[in-house]
Amino acid sequence: MTLFMTEIHAGDPVRLAEWYARTLGLLVSLRDEPKGFVLLEAPEGGRLAIKRREDATERPKGMRLVFQVKDVGEQRDRLLGLGVAVGEQAENLEERYREVRLSDPEGTPITIFSWSDRPEGG
Structure with a gap:
């Protein structure tokens, strides 16, 4: 079994993906703005998916x-x-x-x- 990616939800996935790219050096490998989805990859391995959350006021938990x-x-x-x-x-x-x-x-x-x-x- 392989962990393919970690997914987080965001009010603005594109803006947040740009922050991860600029701040932590992750690379955007897939960007689907109409569906609110961005997939980032770390240069040394690992993927982070950012998906639009339904409730924009919800905050990450756990x-x-x-x-x-x-x-x-x-x-x-x-x-x-x-x-x-x-x-x-x-x-x-x-x-x-x-x-x-x-x-x-x-x-x-x-x-x-x-x-x-x-x-x-x-």
């Missing part, structure tokens, strides 16, 4: 997107340079990783992490 990077501090600096609100870097000494947290413009929680002393693949 999920978090987690992205692995080589250097979380470097990514935090890059995001701050783009004007993105990013939390302070935190380190989990027991599990040996560093992370920062942020949210997309529609409130979906995002964690960006890197291993402290493991190769990129973990």
